[in-house]
Amino acid sequence: MVRTRFAPSPTGYMHLGNARTGIFSYLFARHHNGSFILRIEDTDRERSTKEFEDSILEDLKWLGIEWDEFYRQSERFDIYKEYAKKLVESGHAYYCFCKEEDIEKQREEAYAQGKAYRYPGTCRHLSKEEVEDRLRNDGSYVIRFKVPDGRVVSFDDLIRGNISINVDDFGDFVIVRSDGSPVYNFVVVIDDALMKITHVIRGEDHISNTPKQILIYEALGFKPPEFAHLPVILGEDRTKLSKRHGGVSVRFYKENGYCPEALFNYLCLLGWSSEKVGKEIISKEEAVKYFDIKDINLSPAVFSHDKLYWLNGVYIREILSEDRLLEDLLPFIEKAYKKVDIDYLRKIIKATRKEYNTYLEAVEKLRPFFEHKEPDEAAKEELSKIDKSVFELLIKEISALEQITPENLKAVVKNIQKSTGLKPKDIWHALRIAITGSLEGIAIDVIVSILPKEETLRRLSKFV
RNA sequence: GUCCCCAUCGUCUAGCCUGGCCUAGGACACCGGCCUUUCACGCCGGCGACGCGGGUUCGAAUCCCGCUGGGGAUGCCA
Numbered sequence: 001m002v003r004t005r006f007a008p009s010p011t012g013y014m015h016l017g018n019a020r021t022g023i024f025s026y027l028f029a030r031h032h033n034g035s036f037i038l039r040i041e042d043t044d045r046e047r048s049t050k051e052f053e054d055s056i057l058e059d060l061k062w063l064g065i066e067w068d069e070f071y072r073q074s075e076r077f078d079i080y081k082e083y084a085k086k087l088v089e090s091g092h093a094y095y096c097f098c099k100e101e102d103i104e105k106q107r108e109e110a111y112a113q114g115k116a117y118r119y120p121g122t123c124r125h126l127s128k129e130e131v132e133d134r135l136r137n138d139g140s141y142v143i144r145f146k147v148p149d150g151r152v153v154s155f156d157d158l159i160r161g162n163i164s165i166n167v168d169d170f171g172d173f174v175i176v177r178s179d180g181s182p183v184y185n186f187v188v189v190i191d192d193a194l195m196k197i198t199h200v201i202r203g204e205d206h207i208s209n210t211p212k213q214i215l216i217y218e219a220l221g222f223k224p225p226e227f228a229h230l231p232v233i234l235g236e237d238r239t240k241l242s243k244r245h246g247g248v249s250v251r252f253y254k255e256n257g258y259c260p261e262a263l264f265n266y267l268c269l270l271g272w273s274s275e276k277v278g279k280e281i282i283s284k285e286e287a288v289k290y291f292d293i294k295d296i297n298l299s300p301a302v303f304s305h306d307k308l309y310w311l312n313g314v315y316i317r318e319i320l321s322e323d324r325l326l327e328d329l330l331p332f333i334e335k336a337y338k339k340v341d342i343d344y345l346r347k348i349i350k351a352t353r354k355e356y357n358t359y360l361e362a363v364e365k366l367r368p369f370f371e372h373k374e375p376d377e378a379a380k381e382e383l384s385k386i387d388k389s390v391f392e393l394l395i396k397e398i399s400a401l402e403q404i405t406p407e408n409l410k411a412v413v414k415n416i417q418k419s420t421g422l423k424p425k426d427i428w429h430a431l432r433i434a435i436t437g438s439l440e441g442i443a444i445d446v447i448v449s450i451l452p453k454e455e456t457l458r459r460l461s462k463f464v
Numbered sequence: 465g466u467c468c469c470c471a472u473c474g475u476c477u478a479g480c481c482u483g484g485c486c487u488a489g490g491a492c493a494c495c496g497g498c499c500u501u502u503c504a505c506g507c508c509g510g511c512g513a514c515g516c517g518g519g520u521u522c523g524a525a526u527c528c529c530g531c532u533g534g535g536g537a538u539g540c541c542a
Binding site: 007008009011041043044046047100103104107110111112113115116117142157160163164165166169170173174175176177178179181183184185188203204205206207208209229231232234236238239240266269270271272273274275279280297298299300301302303304306307308309310311313317354355356357365410413424425426427428429431432438439440441442443444445 | 465466467468469470471474475476477478479490491492493500501502503504505506534535536537538539540541542
């Protein structure tokens with residue numbers, strides 16, 4: 001039975017990189033008919049908040065990633081404490097009374113000399129009596145894991161193959177902080193072991209943590225899971241995608257009018273080849289069906305805003321149902337133009353869904369359906385070249401129409417062309433400017449055939 | 465600095481394992497054309513890559529070594 005987990009820490013909105021890790025973990029579990037576990041890693045009490053936790057849960061649901069089990073590390077501190085004690089008792093870990101400032105100083109010195117810092121093991125060989133004594137009097141201590149000398153830890157990464165790291169590269173590391181809270185590298189092992197996680201799928205930035213964790217697995221007598229380290233996502237400048245790059249949270253894309261299916265799809269494409277699916281537009285179900293961890297790329301991928309934008313357009317234009325579009329678009333439209341009639345909006349969506357790539361963009365493009373706008377500069381200039389009598393004729397012709405359709409609108413233009421000798425293009429332009437105030441936008445026959453007739457006439461009348 | 469990972473169009477990728485089918489395929493972006501009452505959509509076409517140097521081999525994008533370049537880690541963050 002395959003069991004994977006996604007372990008975000010609630011210290012901010014869910015990052016795209018994390019989201020992709022979650023997606024791949026999820027796909028792997030589902031592909032193997034296994035379980036997907038969500039675990040909130042909130043051992044850092046300083047930075048973790050309930051608000052961020054809620055937002056992560058919300059965003060995960062929004063993306064369509066459902067989990068089978070849920071855990072919160074802050075509720076499991078007793079368990080960690082117990083295992084920390086075990087490690088101390090078995091001689092795999094020890095109390096350390098070194099001052100944080102001193103360590104910091106040593107670290108800086110080492111770095112200045114261009115050397116890798118290792119904790120020198122000052123407190124490693126304290127006698128039992130001394131430890132007892134300082135525990136009573138000193139108060140502040142951390143627990144460090146005793147890293148064996150000269151070990152080379154190897155593991156077979158599912159994506160990268162064999163990875164070997166000499167543990168001499170790092171010193172005895174902290175597993176319990178001075179405030180008594182356990183550290184990531186320690187709890188992650190206990191949780192993954194206790195929760196019977198079979199496959200740990202996570203970011204490449206955890207590769208160097210893996211040997212530390214394997215050491216703890218061994219010390220505790222647990223069998224390590226399989227590991228798979230995903231390449232990181234890079235920004236346009238080829239550094240790790242971070243806040244500096246602008247919109248990097250799932251929330252950002254949700255708020256900016258992207259649909260979850262498109263974001264899910266795009267994230268799948270980043271680092272995973274969809275070649276076996278045979279296309280790039282992939283549903284969650286297809287992704288589950290075809291997902292293979294072996295098809296993950298090894299090199300970091302640059303996040304392309306352009307491609308996500310395009311993909312979102314594909315979803316709006318040809319994948320999503322009208323009902324879904326309506327449901328998604330409604331809050332955006334109502335936020336911008338107050339209450340709207342559902343049937344009116346439905347009609348608009350049906351006729352215009354090819355015109356925008358995001359919901360936010362739709363709000364702008366659909367403006368003529370909800371608001372009258374004065375002509376902009378370019379429109380004014382065009383307007384000055386147009387014989388104003390055309391507006392009167394348009395009013396007269398359109399008034400006479402029982403129902404406005406693109407077809408009979410064409411007839412209207414033809415009639416005016418005949419009676420005035422104006423070029424059809426100019427007549428259309430005049431109509432467009434009067435209705436939208438702009439030279440660009442959605443096809444004017446589409447707009448006028450949906451816009452209430454009285455509103456069309458009202459706008460035209462302003463130009464006579 | 466040290467350790468680890470990586471290296472095909474600007475970007476995401478196919479091909480690499482099992483060398484010849486690669487004149488290196490697709491997608492986004494970009495450019496041009498068509499469609500057209502504008503912008504878009506759509507359709508057609510174009511530009512564009514095996515980082516460098518050595519091997520191995522009849523033959524290398526594919527295998528080996530070195531270099532260079534990029535990324536990550538180096539926390540009482542995760």
